[in-house]
Amino acid sequence: MTSVGSGYDLSVSTYSPDGKIFQIEYASKAVENSGTVVAIRCKDGVVMGVEKILPSKMLCHGSNRRLHSIDLHIGIGIAGFLADARQLVNRARSEAKQYKSVYGQPIPIKVLAQRIASYNHVHTLYGSVRPFGCSITIAGIDSTGPQLFMIEPSGSCLGYYGTSMGKGKQAVKNELEKINFTEITAAEAVKTIAKIIYSVHDGDKDKDFELELSWITRESKIHQLVPKEIHDNAEAFAKQALEEANLI
């Protein structure tokens, strides 16, 4: 961070002289401290993966989920404060439900993403609130095909072929740029994401982590955690790739 506060960071209703809203920058900091999230839009679906850092060895496997379903056809991945993100997840679920009750069809991914972005944005406008300390990726399939969006604390909402959030963001981006997004399938992307997450995990700084993988494919049309067998295969593949890389 360039300069610290000097009085302009107390409220989102005040800009700093060089045109920044510090509270939003701080919120982004909260996101950068979080475990890495990777998402890839493939030709036949969307896949998300999370490096879920475990603060304690005693945590139950599968607790503190960072990948959630919103509707049958939509999932969300989280980087940053889980508690803040839960607010967005709940909001997304009720938006999806409301859209369906009004229009009788599933909410388009873009519409949902923009509505959540607006919700984020209004939290950057008033002195009485703080921005959400989390970024989310929204993945789903609608009538236009597989869709992937990322929403940041500022309320920005952009569509991607591949994106990442959290600690390993930069390193992941370098890896993602090598992928041919028009050719890659969801099945391949699962392995790729597993490999990327294992490669960017910083074992010295962080303790254990748990790999979370979810996807939605054209075949199933339902967003869900990647089935155990495929998950385990991908994880084994990632570990092996990492070992080989370390030997060289």
Next chain:
Amino acid sequence: MMMDDLKLTALPEKEVPISHHRFEPYVDNGGTVLAVAGSNYCIVAGDTRMSDGGYGIQTRHYTKVFKLTDKCVIATSGMQADTIALRKRLDTQLRQYERDHGKSMSTPAIAQFLSNTLYHKRFFPFYTFNLVAGVDEDGIGCVWTYDAVGSHERVRFSSQGSGNQLIQPLLDNQVGKFNQQIVDGPRELSAEQALSLVKDAITSAGERDIYTGDFADIVTIDQKGVHFEKFDLKLD
């Protein structure tokens, strides 16, 4: 001939529905329950027929007697949907009481509690006719009888529901032994006598009351707990 003469006179005009019935929130699903208390037991019976509000039978297997605690049951006839709602209410609140107090509510307390529950809904009452039956803290058999809005009375025996008029006088005579010049044997019935009387009573109601029949739940409550048994009635 003029064209007018050819007009048909008998074509029906647009018909008006004879009446617009309003939504009727109450249905009487019928059924009979009764209870007899002794010094250390209480016996409850209820048939399992559920009528559709008229001549039809919706199901032959709907139990009207519901266990509230190890020492207390509630037996309810009237509208089944209200009965279920009332039961659920009592059940959740009794379980809350159990957690708050570390013991289950006593039967006399449940009796008062039910009255309050019914009374608070007196402007849109539960269409239910209840008996609370069981043993109190001293193990003495007890029965409370209610109207739909919470009036209640502790009695030694009572009946409620569609067969009430058939059963109550029988109990008055055989259990209460009211207005008898010569009473043969002790005034108090043994548990065995009460059981057989209760079975005869519900069978008798089934003879004449079209809303009572199919099967009966016979429930015995004493210090040992609540014991259910099935008993056949007429299926017609």
Next chain:
Amino acid sequence: MSSEHFKYPVFGQVDYFKYNNVASQLASHTPSPSHSQELGAKKRTVDPIVTGTSVIAIKYNGGVVMGADTLLSYGSLARFNNIERMKKFGKSTIIGAGGEYSDFQNLSQVLDDLVVDDGCTDDGTTLSTTEIWNYIARVMYNRRNKGDPYWNSLVVIGHDNNKSFLGKVDLVGTCYQDNFIASGYGSHIALPLLRKAYKEDMTLDEAKTLIQDCLRVLFYRDARSSRFIQLSIANADGLVITEQIALDTDKWDSGDSAKKKKNQDGRKKKNNYRNDSTQVILEYGHNVV
């Protein structure tokens, strides 16, 4: 039965010669939503408009079968001829609906949302049929408490964990389970037939035939029913709602074609699972002397 029962023209009730005053005849005969006077224009189902009739279901050895016709009536008008009145909810539940169809569509939306919420929770459990049935019962009871009922009879079938479920809920919240259930007109006509013909451990085919026989009798007697039906089945293999089936009924052609057809078909073969009198009633809807 009181005259209130008759809401549509019946001989002797239609004032062909205008004995009654003219004003009452100007009112429309078309069924339309009416709103109670004392509550002003507040909208609620005071009278069902587009309605489905009976639903019938029975448990058999290994599952449950349910049947309903595909007709929606607008008063006495056969308005929509090919509408499914049975709908899947989640992986193990099917609901068959009679009564106001728009109310059922609204309730379906509520239940779909419930199932999606349950799926999103992703805790490894899903709503069982019993839970869905119980939920519906609470919804129906709450709506009757508001004086704004869902005007439906709902038959709920399902099969989870090797256990069959068959239950019913109506517009005031009455709810129960049984081995066989018939709603609407079926509770008057099909239920007595089911009581005679039902036996435990029926095969799927026997159960399907029994349901179809009941629906055939209903078609003969219930003027708001149709010959086109669907069956749904819940068993260990999952849920199935069949395509539309046209019931084979007595030929009601007139003239020569009727005579020929009668001779070709002959009478139906006897089924072995019920006695003669039930057989006759199930085939013809009445006792043939």
